[in-house]
Amino acid sequence: MNIAQLREDTPGCKEKTHFNNAGAALPPAPVLKAMQHYLQEEALNGGYETAARNAEYVDCFYGAAAAMLNTKAANIAFTSSATNSFARALSCIPFQQGDVVVIANEDYSSNQLAFLSLQQRFGIQLLRAASLPAGGVDVADMEKLIRQHRPRLVSLTHIPTNTGLIQPVAAIGKICRELDILYLLDACQSVGQMPLDVEEIGCDFLCATMRKFLRGPRGAGFLYVSDRILERNWFPLYIDMYGATWTEKDSFQPEAGAKRFQDWEQSYALLAGSYEAIQYALDIGLDKIAARNKALCKSLRDGLQQIPRIHLLDKGAKQSSIITMSIEDADPQWLMMTLRERDINTSVSSRVGALIDFDSKGVKSALRLSPHYYNTEEETQLLLSALAEILKK
The missing domain is CATH 3.40.640.10 (Type I PLP-dependent aspartate aminotransferase-like (Major domain))
Known part of the structure; x- marks a missing residue:
C-alpha cells in the first residue's frame, strides 16, 4: 500500500490529522x-x-x-x-x-x-x-x-x-x-x-x-x-x-x-x-485495508494505555478501528474541542447513543478515535503526544 500516494490523493490530509473516520472519513x-x-x-x-x-x-x-x-x-x-x-x-x-x-x-x-x-x-x-x-x-x-x-x-x-x-x-x-x-x-x-x-x-x-x-x-x-x-x-x-x-x-x-x-x-x-x-x-483491496487498520489500531491502543487518566472502554474478542475511552476528571467533549484546536479530529460518543452499553461501563460519554488506512504512524504519535500533554495540565 502506497501510503504517500493515498495521502496525496486526499486533500484533507494536508489540513487535518483526521481520526474521525467512523463519523465521516476524508474523501479521496x-x-x-x-x-x-x-x-x-x-x-x-x-x-x-x-x-x-x-x-x-x-x-x-x-x-x-x-x-x-x-x-x-x-x-x-x-x-x-x-x-x-x-x-x-x-x-x-x-x-x-x-x-x-x-x-x-x-x-x-x-x-x-x-x-x-x-x-x-x-x-x-x-x-x-x-x-x-x-x-x-x-x-x-x-x-x-x-x-x-x-x-x-x-x-x-x-x-x-x-x-x-x-x-x-x-x-x-x-x-x-x-x-x-x-x-x-x-x-x-x-x-x-x-x-x-x-x-x-x-x-x-x-x-x-x-x-x-x-x-x-x-x-x-x-x-x-x-x-x-x-x-x-x-x-x-x-x-x-x-x-x-x-x-x-x-x-x-x-x-x-x-x-x-x-x-x-x-x-x-x-x-x-x-x-x-x-x-x-x-x-486498494479490502484485505490490505483491514490489515493496515489492525496495525494502526494496535499501535494506538498500546500508546493510549501508557497515558495516565485514560481508560480504554472497548471489549470483545475481535476489535475494530473504533477506539473509545473515558478520561479521569476530564470531559470528553472538552478534550475533543481541545484536540480540534490543534487540527486533530476526533469525536465523542454519548450515553443517549449507547444507553445499555455505557450504563454497563459506568460512563456517560467517551472520546472516540477511529483511524483508517491513510493515517500514518507519525500521526498516531502526534495524537498520543497531544493527549499526554493536554492531560498533564
Whole structure:
C-alpha cells in the first residue's frame, strides 16, 4: 500500500490529522472530482438530460457495490443512508402483533429506536440477547432466544458505533439460515473497513453508508436485499414510481430487483461519488485495508494505555478501528474541542447513543478515535503526544 500516494490523493490530509473516520472519513480526489464534474454538467445541461447522458456510468455503482459484497448488481439499492436503508428494509416485512424481534444490547441507537417504535405502534415483542462479560453478544443466548421464540426477524449491528468490538455476524447468520429466520445486518461501520461477504454472513438485508470507512459522500448509502426477499415479492411500504410500475387503476408491479427499494428522486452526483469511493477501496483491496487498520489500531491502543487518566472502554474478542475511552476528571467533549484546536479530529460518543452499553461501563460519554488506512504512524504519535500533554495540565 502506497501510503504517500493515498495521502496525496486526499486533500484533507494536508489540513487535518483526521481520526474521525467512523463519523465521516476524508474523501479521496476521485470522489470529489466525480461529484464536482457531475454537478457542473447538471448546471450546464439540466438534471434529467445529464442523468440520461451518464446513465451507463452511474449504473456502475451497483456492480461495484455488488462486487464488494459478493453478490449481484440486482441485489443492490442506492439510498440516502444506512438508517434509511434500515427503515426501508423493516417496512417491507409484514409484521403482525406479537411478532418477536431479537437484537443485541450493543445495537446502533437508531435501530433500537426503530424497534421501540414498532413495539409501541404495532405490538411487536423486542428481545435483547445477553452480552458476554468479555464483550459482544452471547451467541449461545441469542441462539436460545431464536430457537425458543422463532422470531420474525433477527437484527444485529456488525460494529457498534459506540464501541470497538466486532460482532460474530456469520455465526448468527448460520442459525438464521438453518431455521429460515429473516436476518438484518447493520454494516454502517464495517463496510469499507474490512472485507464483507453476504453469502458467508447469511443475511437477508445489509445496510451501509458511504460517508464512514468507504470515504464516500455524506447523504448516500445502500441496501443489499437477498434473492429470497425479492422472490417473495416484498417491497417497501411507501414504494414510488422508481420502484414500481402502476399497471392498472388499483394495482402495480414492483421492479424485479432491489431497485424497488429506491426512490425516483435521488442525487446522481452523490451516486457518482459513491461509485468512485467503492472502486477506490476495491482497487486498494479490502484485505490490505483491514490489515493496515489492525496495525494502526494496535499501535494506538498500546500508546493510549501508557497515558495516565485514560481508560480504554472497548471489549470483545475481535476489535475494530473504533477506539473509545473515558478520561479521569476530564470531559470528553472538552478534550475533543481541545484536540480540534490543534487540527486533530476526533469525536465523542454519548450515553443517549449507547444507553445499555455505557450504563454497563459506568460512563456517560467517551472520546472516540477511529483511524483508517491513510493515517500514518507519525500521526498516531502526534495524537498520543497531544493527549499526554493536554492531560498533564
